[in-house]
Amino acid sequence: MAPNHSNENGSIGISLHGVTAREQIFSFSVEDAPWSQAIRSDDPTAKFALPVDSEHRAKVFKPLSFAKPHMRAFHLGWISFFTCFISTFAAAPLVPVIRDNLDLTKTDIGNAGVASVSGAIFSRLAMGAVCDLLGARYGTAFSLMLSAPAVFSMSFVADAGSYLAVRFMIGFCLATFVSCQYWTSVMFTGKIIGLVNGCAGGWGDMGGGVTQLLMPMVFHVIKLTGATPFTAWRFAFFIPGFLQIIMGILVLTLGQDLPDGNLSTLQKSGQVSKDKFSKVFWFAVKNYRTWILFVLYGFSMGVELTINNVISGYFYDRFNLTLHTAGIVAASFGMANFFARPFGGYASDVAARLFGMRGRLWTLWILQTVGALFCIWLGRASSLPIAILAMMLFSVGTQAACGALFGVAPFVSRRSLGLISGLTGAGGNFGSGVTQLVFFSSSRFSTAEGLSLMGVMAVVCTIPVAFIHFPQWGSMFLRPSQHEERSKEEHYYGGEWTEEEKSLGLHEGSIKFAENSRSERGRKAVLADIPTPETGSPAHV
Amino acid sequence: MAIKKLLFASLLICSMIQSSHGATKERLFTDLEKGSLEITATPSRTGEGVVLAAGIDKLSITWKVSSTATKEPEFKTIKVKLCYAPVSQVDRPWRKTHNELFKDKSCPHKISSFSYDPTVKTAQSFDYTLERDIPTGTYYVRAYAVDAIDHEVAFGQSTNEAKTTNLFSVQAISGRHKSLDIASVCFSVFSVVALVVFFVNEKRKAKIEQSK
Numbered sequence: 001m002a003p004n005h006s007n008e009n010g011s012i013g014i015s016l017h018g019v020t021a022r023e024q025i026f027s028f029s030v031e032d033a034p035w036s037q038a039i040r041s042d043d044p045t046a047k048f049a050l051p052v053d054s055e056h057r058a059k060v061f062k063p064l065s066f067a068k069p070h071m072r073a074f075h076l077g078w079i080s081f082f083t084c085f086i087s088t089f090a091a092a093p094l095v096p097v098i099r100d101n102l103d104l105t106k107t108d109i110g111n112a113g114v115a116s117v118s119g120a121i122f123s124r125l126a127m128g129a130v131c132d133l134l135g136a137r138y139g140t141a142f143s144l145m146l147s148a149p150a151v152f153s154m155s156f157v158a159d160a161g162s163y164l165a166v167r168f169m170i171g172f173c174l175a176t177f178v179s180c181q182y183w184t185s186v187m188f189t190g191k192i193i194g195l196v197n198g199c200a201g202g203w204g205d206m207g208g209g210v211t212q213l214l215m216p217m218v219f220h221v222i223k224l225t226g227a228t229p230f231t232a233w234r235f236a237f238f239i240p241g242f243l244q245i246i247m248g249i250l251v252l253t254l255g256q257d258l259p260d261g262n263l264s265t266l267q268k269s270g271q272v273s274k275d276k277f278s279k280v281f282w283f284a285v286k287n288y289r290t291w292i293l294f295v296l297y298g299f300s301m302g303v304e305l306t307i308n309n310v311i312s313g314y315f316y317d318r319f320n321l322t323l324h325t326a327g328i329v330a331a332s333f334g335m336a337n338f339f340a341r342p343f344g345g346y347a348s349d350v351a352a353r354l355f356g357m358r359g360r361l362w363t364l365w366i367l368q369t370v371g372a373l374f375c376i377w378l379g380r381a382s383s384l385p386i387a388i389l390a391m392m393l394f395s396v397g398t399q400a401a402c403g404a405l406f407g408v409a410p411f412v413s414r415r416s417l418g419l420i421s422g423l424t425g426a427g428g429n430f431g432s433g434v435t436q437l438v439f440f441s442s443s444r445f446s447t448a449e450g451l452s453l454m455g456v457m458a459v460v461c462t463i464p465v466a467f468i469h470f471p472q473w474g475s476m477f478l479r480p481s482q483h484e485e486r487s488k489e490e491h492y493y494g495g496e497w498t499e500e501e502k503s504l505g506l507h508e509g510s511i512k513f514a515e516n517s518r519s520e521r522g523r524k525a526v527l528a529d530i531p532t533p534e535t536g537s538p539a540h541v
Numbered sequence: 542m543a544i545k546k547l548l549f550a551s552l553l554i555c556s557m558i559q560s561s562h563g564a565t566k567e568r569l570f571t572d573l574e575k576g577s578l579e580i581t582a583t584p585s586r587t588g589e590g591v592v593l594a595a596g597i598d599k600l601s602i603t604w605k606v607s608s609t610a611t612k613e614p615e616f617k618t619i620k621v622k623l624c625y626a627p628v629s630q631v632d633r634p635w636r637k638t639h640n641e642l643f644k645d646k647s648c649p650h651k652i653s654s655f656s657y658d659p660t661v662k663t664a665q666s667f668d669y670t671l672e673r674d675i676p677t678g679t680y681y682v683r684a685y686a687v688d689a690i691d692h693e694v695a696f697g698q699s700t701n702e703a704k705t706t707n708l709f710s711v712q713a714i715s716g717r718h719k720s721l722d723i724a725s726v727c728f729s730v731f732s733v734v735a736l737v738v739f740f741v742n743e744k745r746k747a748k749i750e751q752s753k
Contacts, residue, residue: 245731
């Protein structure tokens with residue numbers, strides 16, 4: 001019998017694995033052959049460049065490394081997402097030229113802005129399912145390479161209708177957000193997931209800022225070669241298009257779905273079972289926490305997407321800046337993502353270390369509410385220095401809230417992780433569509449009033465976070481359940497599988513995850529010695 | 542740390558922007574002398590419903606100083622501009638007419654700028670080919686007389702005060718190019734085909750692995 005090393009997460013005993021010879025080995029399970037118990041689940045040095053947990057997810061985050069498979073997945077993921085942000089918001093800094101070429105009105109521009117974020121509502125939902133079923137690599141590649149034609153087709157656009165249609169189709173590629181977050185969630189362990197997701201999401205979101213500088217620059221360079229403005233802007237869209245194709249190819253050739261290999265290979269060799277989509281969908285939709293996160297993300301990321309579309313024009317009109325200066329201001333909003341979102345994820349992780357999941361929820365509420373308050377201030381600021389200060393504080397608060405939210409999301413479900421990422425992500429786009437439609441597409445409110453009202457709406461829509469309750473960890477105002485069974489993580493994650501599925505051992509991955517998630521108890525996890533409950537395998541036979 | 546640097550940089554930018562505005566803030570359009578310049582703009586093609594093509598059609602612009610002009614000694618430069626008629630400003634706040642001259646966005650397109658020769662008293666004219674970056678819209682022509690310190694002192698326009706007469710319509714170039722269209726289709730096809738090839742290839746490899 002192999003000695004049972006217990007790490008601080010409480011490793012699962014493997015002594016009963018393979019006894020029935022019917023056990024299926026899952027993507028996150030130990031890679032031992034049924035007859036051998038000598039190979040340990042946490043023998044990292046043999047295969048991986050980074051220390052890993054029992055699910056082979058990395059325990060350490062090294063941003064400067066490109067090692068297979070963990071860090072490579074991280075970099076491919078965030079850069080793909082970054083590229084898609086560049087494409088989706090590429091039109092925004094060029095709108096002053098486009099509106100002259102296509103004879104657009106303010107309503108046309110506003111509607112196109114709504115369209116640019118609406119497409120992703122559906123594609124983010126679909127992407128969750130695609131990742132669960134086909135793997136993160138193909139999810140990312142589909143998104144990049146199937147929306148590249150839409151980016152190129154800006155060369156055909158001749159009026160408001162076609163402009164709106166193309167921006168709508170380009171917007172589909174924002175689904176890479178889901179595949180990127182899914183990819184990092186399967187590659188990195190729960191303790192650091194807040195920071196890792198925050199970095200991936202934040203650095204990807206920076207694309208919305210970089211594009212405000214990149215596209216005008218590309219436009220100018222093309223004009224220097226002699227093209228008229230009305231041709232140059234169309235050609236400028238080829239750059240995001242190329243980037244998408246290149247990234248798609250890199251993801252497919254260099255990336256790997258899971259720590260142990262690619263999904264199709266693992267599935268075909270029987271190592272990963274294919275889950276039923278209807279079950280995955282049902283458990284995502286049934287969980288009320290998914291919908292609270294949907295609304296919350298709509299007013300952190302949703303607000304951020306809206307600002308990407310309107311802020312350049314706002315500074316240009318209200319403070320009479322030149323297009324160039326307005327672009328720099330707009331870019332700095334998006335660029336704050338570089339540190340703001342990872343900071344939010346990191347703050348969530350630190351709060352979890354001290355106070356567990358309750359800390360994560362409080363962190364989320366505080367960051368999002370503070371960000372929204374600064375948004376109200378931004379709309380009311382009438383002098384330029386105050387407006388810029390308010391905007392920077394607003395950007396840090398809101399973007400950090402996005403990072404903190406994805407410190408919570410991976411724990412809502414194990415079985416439907418992809419779909420929940422998708423639904424939450426879709427919520428972001430939905431919130432953006434709603435805010436742009438209500439506050440920025442008509443002449444009912446001035447842009448300044450729209451900003452303040454959007455801030456008020458965001459404060460109100462952040463309150464639901466108080467209702468997220470985990471029986472094993474508690475919520476903002478309630479302590480964890482004292483009940484014998486419900487207070488165990490295994491009960492919560494095991495609850496996603498039927499008894500029949502459990503008897504087939506299909507839930508093994510969730511049980512592993514449950515044990516690794518004990519860290520969400522905060523300091524109590526370190527103090528208490530929690531024995532593996534009967535639903536898992538016993539430590540010693 | 543990064544936050545502090547960002548805040549400092551932004552405050553620096555703000556102060557630079559503030560200082561660049563200077564004393565031009567208070568100059569109003571209503572302060573300018575109306576009708577000092579008499580200007581007419583005749584399109585190369587006229588008629589009911591004629592729309593001029595940007596990059597091709599011309600305007601023949603004739604101007605002279607009106608006998609009622611009182612600030613004529615201050616004139617140093619004449620700036621002629623293409624301005625939007627009210628119908629082209631609807632639902633387009635970036636073309637709005639403002640009384641403050643530095644804010645006014647209704648006349649963004651420069652036609653010509655030349656120094657004023659006080660010795661020539663007769664009407665002068667020149668031709669202007671509509672630039673290829675003129676957007677689709679309805680226009681008139683306005684000329685500002687500018688003094689030595691680059692402040693506008695008087696103006697004249699080719700339409701009446703309500704901006705309803707002598708307007709002409711322009712159709713912009715599409716900006717589309719056949720070579721651009723072809724390149725766009727080629728790259729799009731490449732993108733989709735590359736993805737399909739990868740997908741099929743990997744499925745094949747997985748099948749081979751399974752049969753082993």
